[in-house]
Amino acid sequence: MSKKILLIEDDPTIGGLTHKKLLSKGFQVSWAIDGEKGLKAIYDEKPDLILLDLILPNIDGFEILAKKQNDASIAKIPVIVLSNLYSENDMDKCLKLGAIGYFVKAKVFLEEVIEKIETVLKDS
Numbered sequence: 001m002s003k004k005i006l007l008i009e010d011d012p013t014i015g016g017l018t019h020k021k022l023l024s025k026g027f028q029v030s031w032a033i034d035g036e037k038g039l040k041a042i043y044d045e046k047p048d049l050i051l052l053d054l055i056l057p058n059i060d061g062f063e064i065l066a067k068k069q070n071d072a073s074i075a076k077i078p079v080i081v082l083s084n085l086y087s088e089n090d091m092d093k094c095l096k097l098g099a100i101g102y103f104v105k106a107k108v109f110l111e112e113v114i115e116k117i118e119t120v121l122k123d124s
Contacts, residue, residue, distance in 0.1 A: 004028040006047035008096045009082070010036030010056050014105065018051065018082075019076065021110050025118075035059030039067060044075050048121055049112070052099070054083040054090065078120050082113060088115035 005027045009015035014030055022029045030045055032038035036058035042050065050068075054061035061081065068074050080101040081094045091102045101116050 002026050002028050003048040004030070004045065005117065006041050006045060006050045007031045008041075008050065008056065009046075009053045010034055010037065011053070014053075015038075018110060021114065022051075025114055027117075033057075035064055035081070037105065039064050042068065042077065046074070046124065047077060049117060050077055050079045050081050051117070052081050053081075053090065054081060054085050054094070062093060062097065065094060065099060069098045080113065080116060080120070082108075106107070 005022055007015060007018055007029060009018065009031065015033070017022050019031050027030050030041060032041045035056035036053050039059055052061045052064060061083065065079060068077065068079065079099045081099045082103050084105045084106055086104040094102055100120060
């Protein structure tokens with residue numbers, strides 16, 4: 001059975017490309033366009049992995065990470081951050097909140113993100 005990925009991304013271009021690429025790699029993919037919908041989808045769908053943007057409408061990615069980390073029912077779901085925030089502080093904060101990877105959108109090829117996802121899910 002294919003692994004389920006929840007994409008939480010508000011940019012329609014980046015989200016669309018990422019969604020399409022993940023589907024082409026055989027993943028089941030659901031896509032939430034804001035933080036509130038994303039958090040609800042985490043609880044409703046219990047995905048195998050979350051690909052999370054940080055700058056989101058309603059609830060930002062940092063808050064999603066904090067809520068996830070503090071709820072045992074969803075805490076173990078791995079999260080990879082894909083954001084345009086690239087300060088060391090933002091990266092450190094995400095890793096402290098339980099993210100297992102951090103990619104800067106402007107500095108990464110989608111293939112690299114997919115490789116990380118495949119590695120994480122292979123080991124789970």
